[in-house]
Amino acid sequence: MGAGLLVGAEGWEHPGWDGAFYPDDLPPEWRLTYYGNEFPLLLVPSAVWRAASRAQFADWREDVPERFRFVLDVTDADPGDQGILAQLRDCQSALGTTLAGAVCWSPPGPDGRRALRSVLGDARFLAEPVPLPGLPASVRVAEDGGVCCALVTDHTGQDLKWLRSVLEQLSGRLRDETVPMLFFSGRPPAIKQMGDATVLWQLLGGLQSQG
Template identity: 35%
Template sequence: MSRILPVRTGWDPSPGDADFYPDDLPEDWRLTYFANALDAVALDADVWGQADAGRIAQWCRDVPASFAFYLRHDPGAVAVSASAQVQTLLGERFGGWILCPDQGGEDDLPEAAYVLLGSVSAAAWSRASALACAVPAGLETDLRAARRWLEGLAAAAQGRPTLAMMGAARFENVRRWRSLVELLGLG
């Protein structure tokens, strides 16, 4: 059975998330609060690419050992191997690279690479060893439809580790998805 992990992009609140962080929570404590509620985060290249070694070390101190950072890698950016320093700095908290399918052949991807696919049907045909699939718009609030989608994704993934990419979905919706994944035995 595939292990599916719902992942949100970033820990900054999006519209509709005003009630997630307590009003008196200092901004520099947001990651810690986020990491106590969710298991992982996806970071866009413009976020992790601008972070220096000190900031990355602080991120690692702010989260539990079980928390994972998944890093999106833009197709036009330098090769993943040139970004290896960030992976090294994250250490055990590095979850993997999220790559577009055209960032090299699926047979020569880095070991910790998740191929970002736009649909469940694309997941079924992918030969990548790990997958990241974008959750269709509007699905994050419809748990009945989410169940069908997750079951289809698990079948298509055929046992491979899989990320359900939820973008900047509301924090509460990501938590509901995490609970649904656990109830379905897919986590």
């Protein structure tokens, strides 16, 4: 199955996590650090990174371990807006190596792609949507070379069998060198399913190696 699966949530500020994931007595400013100690990856919603200051970007970087990676959702960002591109440059500069890349869940178009690439450079990925027949409508997939991003937008009422089916279909698309990233959204994202996905991926890899 190639590289290990990186799992993360869309955003880290979720009221539904208070007392369920985040301890009741955890100060709000410590939440990102707490999250970063539990998961290696975070999808930052467009509205969040577009509203943040350069100082906040720097705080984000200081709040997470070196292995941690941010991915920016640029789906709703207008690459023709120079203000947005300037904000993206500030974000990239402040986050440094903790910024793995960006994902666009709808096609950015040639001009949009060119503008976003000009800021992200060659060291960071810009994943774009790809069709993957057989996946549920609640799962989006985007790729860029050696990175495959998937977003579970609705996991309500889904069980381990459903999650295993999603992972099997994703793994069938991956090449050995591809880095798979799986994000969960929701109100709030399901912490248990995020953990289950990591375990299932490891088990599926073990089964394949025995096959």
